[in-house]
Amino acid sequence: MDAVEIERAVEQRRVWLDKQLDVAATALDLSVVGQSVNTFDMRSAGAVARDQDGDVWLRVVVQDDDYEPVCRWDGNVTANSIRGVAKPAVLRWHDWQNNVEYLRGRRIRGEVMTLAPGTTVAPGGVLHDDPQLPDTWWQGLRRSLAALATHPTEWHNELGAVAFTIRGVEHHFGITLPDNVFADISWTTAHADLHWGNLRRPQMCILDWESWRPMFAGYDLATLYCNSLLHPVTARRIRDMPELHTHSGNLALLSAVCRYLWIVGEGSDWDPLEPHLRAEAETVLSSMSRRTE
Known part of the structure; x- marks a missing residue:
């Protein structure tokens, strides 16, 4: 077309x-x-x-x-x-x-x-400017994600998440992830679509729950981080959170990067993220390569 x-x-x-x-x-x-x-x-x-x-x-x-x-x-x-x-x-x-x-x-x-109260932080999903969110907003987000992570669910698609990540890394980076990369990872219940278009301010509220499911621990912060890469100060605040400094967090970040690379080039707000996403993934893949040597 x-x-x-x-x-x-x-x-x-x-x-x-x-x-x-x-x-x-x-x-x-x-x-x-x-x-x-x-x-x-x-x-x-x-x-x-x-x-x-x-x-x-x-x-x-x-x-x-x-x-x-x-x-x-x-x-x-x-x-x-x-x-x-x-x-x-x-x-x-x-x-x-x-x-x-x-x-x-x-x-x-x-x-x-x-x-939902308030207004959407960034309607297009990607953060371009300082969202001017107080510490209480971030504390509310952390509390909500912690509560969600422990919520039990009978719906399982763990193998689907692994296959999606393997396929994405092969397609976008030409690298086949070895099976032992997925050993000893942690899973939590995740919103699984946490971008700035699904967050409200000044009162923190999370919208759009059609995708919630078990995912690699840290996946929600990983998707939010990907959508913050055009505003380095906010991106760094999220990247410094402990959930993204684990092996599961690295896999979560890889999976999130691949998710957005699939839609880059379709004329959306995600297009400018491509070089930043690729750079982030290269760093993670390099650290994983050292881990499996």
Whole structure:
């Protein structure tokens, strides 16, 4: 597809998602009152809506079983069980099957969620400027990630995370990671999509829970670090955290780097990160090579 065709396809998807917001609002007895916001991958859209008790967030998402990294169809709903984490809650939801020609047969979900306080730190996901976050904000993030890390989950995709990392390192760096690299690593429950577009201020709150799953310990800080590389002061603050100074943290960082390298070149906010991501990965790979010698 050329640039014009891509632009038309994106616009078609945007218009279709807006219509699904209206369908969800009718089914859930809401009225949409805010501007719709689409995710980068155009899998979902959301907007402020009005309920009988006040403003809420209405989100619609299209099921895509082939999407990588893994997203869970019921992730936002099942995340209601997580305690000790600053996050929105899903109040109710409605599923239906798309019967129009465009994406016919796809399953769609509308979710009514509590409205997160404040504003998004960086709507595009990548940090360019000083976020001016107080120490209390960072303390809140640390508390939430610590609570999340200990949350039990019955859903397991550890082998998928390993395979994704191996495939990414081979593709982007021409290096095959030996099996012993993945010995003695630690796993924790992770949000798994922690970028600045999923964080709110001035009150710390973590959005978008469709991807939460077991991951290499340190993965959430690794993804946030990758999205901070254009603002060195913030990047250094995250890089100095102890979770990223472990073997599991190194693997988490490699996995996060590969994740973003897959989408570099698609005209998004992540494109300028490429040289920084590559430099970070080269450092980690060099340290791993010394470790396995």
